[in-house]
Amino acid sequence: MSIMSYNGGAVIAMVGKDCVAVAADLRFGIQAQTISMDFQKVFEMGPRLYIGLAGLATDVQTVAQRLKFRINLYELRENRAIKPKTFMSVVSNLLYERRFGPYFIEPVIAGIDPITEKPYIASLDLIGCPMETEDFVVSGTCSEQMYGMCESLWEPNLEPDDLFETISQALMNSVDRDAVSGWGAVVHIIEKDKVTTRTLKARMD
Numbered sequence: 119m120s121i122m123s124y125n126g127g128a129v130i131a132m133v134g135k136d137c138v139a140v141a142a143d144l145r146f147g148i149q150a151q152t153i154s155m156d157f158q159k160v161f162e163m164g165p166r167l168y169i170g171l172a173g174l175a176t177d178v179q180t181v182a183q184r185l186k187f188r189i190n191l192y193e194l195r196e197n198r199a200i201k202p203k204t205f206m207s208v209v210s211n212l213l214y215e216r217r218f219g220p221y222f223i224e225p226v227i228a229g230i231d232p233i234t235e236k237p238y239i240a241s242l243d244l245i246g247c248p249m250e251t252e253d254f255v256v257s258g259t260c261s262e263q264m265y266g267m268c269e270s271l272w273e274p275n276l277e278p279d280d281l282f283e284t285i286s287q288a289l290m291n292s293v294d295r296d297a298v299s300g301w302g303a304v305v306h307i308i309e310k311d312k313v314t315t316r317t318l319k320a321r322m323d
Contacts, residue, residue: 121222122173122244124149126298127159128258129170130289131228131239132272134281137309138237140168140228141289143258143320145301146175155301155322163189164199166230166308169209172258173223173244181221184212202229202238206248213246220244224257228308235310254288260296267292278307282316290320 126147131140146157160170161182169185171178188208192200200208206227213221227240241255242248249255254272256264267288276284286305293300303318 119149122224123259123298125173125175126259126296127172127175127178128256128260128264128289128293128296128299129159129172129224129226130254130256130264130268130285130292131170131226131241132254132268132276132281132285132288133237133239133252134276134278136235136237137278137281137307138228138230138239139281139285139305139307140170140226141285141303141305142170142172143289143293143299143301143303144317145299147298150297152301160304160306161186163205164229166232166310166313167200167202167205168228168306168308169205170226170228170257171223172226173221177221177223181212181223181225185209188212199232201231201233202227202240203231203250205229206240206242206250210242210246210248213242213244217245226255226257228306230308230310237308259298260292263292263295264288278309278314282307282314286318290318294321
C-alpha cells in the first residue's frame with residue numbers, strides 16, 4: 119500500500135461564476151480501520167482562501183500549521199492579504215524544500231483574488247509541482263472517480279447553489295466507490311462577500 123493512501127481521504131475544488139468551492143471527506147482511518155469521522159482536511163488560510171490537504175494525516179496537520187505560520191509572517195511583513203497565486207508559490211516552496219524527504223500530501227488551493235475578485239484553483243503534487251486550471255482539481259485516494267464525476271457534472275459559470283450541488287454530488291458519488299474515504303463531507307462555497315460552509319451526511323459503511 120502506498121503511504122499516500124495509508125489514511126485515505128478525498129479533496130476537490132471547483133470554479134463557478136464569481137465563486138469557488140472546496141470540499142473534502144471527514145474520515146480519519148488507518149488503512150481499513152476507521153478511527154474518527156470529523157477529521158479536518160480543509161483549512162482557512164485567509165478571508166477567502168482555503169487549502170485542502172489529502173494524504174498522510176500527520177503531514178496534513180504539520181503542513182497546515184507551517185503554512186499558517188508563513189502566511190502570518192507574509193501578512194505582517196507586507197501589510198496586506200496574500201493573493202491565492204502567491205499562496206500557491208508559498209505552498210510549492212514549502213513542499214520543494216523537503217523534496218528528498220517529502221511531506222506525503224497533495225494540496226488543493228481554492229480562493230478568490232482580493233483585488234481582481236477572480237476565482238482561483240490549483241493543485242500540487244507532494245514535491246510542489248503546481249497545476250492551475252479553470253474548471254476543477256481533485257486529490258486523494260479516489261481521484262480517478264472524482265475526475266470522472268467532475269467531467270460529467272461540471273459546466274462553466276455555475277451559480278453558487280448549483281456549484282454546491284455539483285461539487286457535493288461529485289464528491290459523494292466518488293467516495294462511495296472508495297473504501298478508505300467518505301463517512302461524511304464538508305463543503306465551503308467561497309463568494310466575494312461571504313463563505314458558506316455546509317456539512318454533508320454520507321454512507322457510514
